[in-house]
Amino acid sequence: MILDQVVLQNKDAKGKYAKHKKSDTPIRSIAKAISWRIIGTLDTLLISFLLTGEVVIAASIASIDFVTKMFLYFFHERLWNKINWGK
16 A cells, blocks of 8 residues: 555656656755755854854854855765665
8 A cells, every 4th residue: 555655656647657866966965055054054143142142253153154064064965875775
């Protein structure tokens, strides 16, 4: 029953099986990195402000965090795309 649902979900409107890519394109990884970093940076900004009480210090911490972790996330994603485990 579950297998039937999976099979149906993998068919397109003409009843053909949809082809699934095995990895994201680099541009998709970049878009994911940027969107995630916006969320993460807002979190870092809020926590930094709550801990320091200083907007300038909090913004400095958040700015550095945004740049460094975006690059780390991008390379992390690209590395995981090379690993076939779980695909």
